[in-house]
Amino acid sequence: MSKPYLVVEWNDTKTDAQGWLVVHNFMKGYTGGGTRMHPSVTKEEVKRLAEAMAYKYVACDSGTTGGCKAGISYDYKAPDAYAVLRRFLIAMMPYIDIGVSLGSDLGTKYEDVLKVFNEFGIDIPLTKSMKQDPAVLQGIKDFDELMKTRIDGLLLNDVVTGYGVAFSADEAWKFKNGKDGARVVIQGFGCVGASCALKLSQLGYKVVGISDANLLVTCEEGLDVQKLIDHKNVYGEMDQDYFEPNYTVRPNSDWLNVDCDILIPCALEDVINHSNAGTVKGSLIVEAANIPISSEGDEIIKQMGIDIVNDFVANLGAIRFYDAVIFGLVKPDPQAVIDDIEKLCRKNTYQLFSEAKKQNRYQRDVANEIFKPEVSDLLEFEDPSKKVATR
Numbered sequence: 001m002s003k004p005y006l007v008v009e010w011n012d013t014k015t016d017a018q019g020w021l022v023v024h025n026f027m028k029g030y031t032g033g034g035t036r037m038h039p040s041v042t043k044e045e046v047k048r049l050a051e052a053m054a055y056k057y058v059a060c061d062s063g064t065t066g067g068c069k070a071g072i073s074y075d076y077k078a079p080d081a082y083a084v085l086r087r088f089l090i091a092m093m094p095y096i097d098i099g100v101s102l103g104s105d106l107g108t109k110y111e112d113v114l115k116v117f118n119e120f121g122i123d124i125p126l127t128k129s130m131k132q133d134p135a136v137l138q139g140i141k142d143f144d145e146l147m148k149t150r151i152d153g154l155l156l157n158d159v160v161t162g163y164g165v166a167f168s169a170d171e172a173w174k175f176k177n178g179k180d181g182a183r184v185v186i187q188g189f190g191c192v193g194a195s196c197a198l199k200l201s202q203l204g205y206k207v208v209g210i211s212d213a214n215l216l217v218t219c220e221e222g223l224d225v226q227k228l229i230d231h232k233n234v235y236g237e238m239d240q241d242y243f244e245p246n247y248t249v250r251p252n253s254d255w256l257n258v259d260c261d262i263l264i265p266c267a268l269e270d271v272i273n274h275s276n277a278g279t280v281k282g283s284l285i286v287e288a289a290n291i292p293i294s295s296e297g298d299e300i301i302k303q304m305g306i307d308i309v310n311d312f313v314a315n316l317g318a319i320r321f322y323d324a325v326i327f328g329l330v331k332p333d334p335q336a337v338i339d340d341i342e343k344l345c346r347k348n349t350y351q352l353f354s355e356a357k358k359q360n361r362y363q364r365d366v367a368n369e370i371f372k373p374e375v376s377d378l379l380e381f382e383d384p385s386k387k388v389a390t391r
Contacts (some may be wrong), residue, residue: 004047005376012084017074019088022050023100025066025373027057029127029380032319034105035113035320036069037085038268045269046071049290053319054373056312059348060320065329067373068100076107077235099127099380103318104265106190106307110147110157116193124326127380135328140364142332143325151334154195154229157321162195162266164317164345165288168309169262170203171349173283176307178261185209185260185282188267189228192288192315196264197225208256212237215251218258223247256280263284265292273297280306302362310364312371314349317341
């Protein structure tokens with residue numbers, strides 16, 4: 001892992017919460033990434049995630065944004081979780097106000113992040129020159145409107161990442177000449193896992209297992225994904241009262257024990273590791289979560305000959321949505337946004353698998369070369385001799 005440009009540590013004054021902002025790099029003075037909250041968050045994890053964001057923006061065809069990440073070590077279900085998030089963001093406000101664009105991630109909600117920004121007169125974090133660019137300001141208005149729209153009954157912002165993962169999975173499976181109706185297991189049922197499962201079921205895949213924070217539910221004939229989504233709670237947890245009679249409920253730790261063709265981890269990092277990687281049953285892993293496979297687990301997966309679509313190729317939907325609309329790359333229309341993400345995810349996945357096959361190498365090793373970030377600009381600053389913002 002290369003060194004990040006900036007690491008800021010925060011210690012809450014009212015709880016034992018601790019947090020970090022890590023900027024891996026800037027592009028034209030701008031950087032973007034999510035804010036996660038979970039008791040397991042560590043500084044090293046946030047550093048790894050920030051680096052992954054830098055790679056993701058390259059895969060996103062972005063010429064405007066570097067990669068960053070924020071993480072708070074705290075229980076996102078605690079009654080004061082929002083207050084903790086607010087205090088963290090206030091502490092980071094000097095960076096946010098000059099071009100560190102923090103969004104939401106595991107354990108946080110984008111509307112909560114925006115609520116804090118709005119308290120301080122910030123709509124979306126921008127650099128000084130962006131704040132003076134009419135086209136960017138119009139892009140923000142378009143983005144704000146799109147955040148209120150729905151597609152397939154779900155908020156657009158809640159499906160862009162999961163749909164992108166599904167398109168990546170479908171492209172990889174087709175490249176492998178996989179059979180129709182392939183069996184899929186989804187680990188994690190928040191916005192990403194739920195929307196990914198929904199899109200894959202629409203594409204003809206059979207979702208045979210889904211796990212959340214409480215349980216694993218399986219069905220060899222395929223789960224009714226739409227019904228499970230309709231009745232999950234705000235934490236992405238499924239309601240057993242709406243399970244069909246032929247569903248089997250198991251401990252959520254059993255998710256790797258379900259026979260499947262495609263495995264999609266959608267929650268925490270390092271869930272596939274040295275202790276369990278050898279039990280993976282599918283022939284394709286699509287990383288919807290950031291860094292869901294530890295370095296030791298990855299070596300086992302590599303030796304087993306399992307194909308992967310790595311995280312920054314598969315799960316770039318949210319940042320592509322943001323970038324493409326803010327900077328006017330797509331028409332501000334929900335279907336146009338989804339079509340753009342599908343095109344990009346399929347293109348990157350095909351390129352990755354084609355190169356890996358040509359070179360006879362593991363996909364992650366190839367992806368780390370193809371999408372390596374090369375630009376590491378400084379913060380945007382004002383040149384006192386010219387009195388204009390430099391980009």
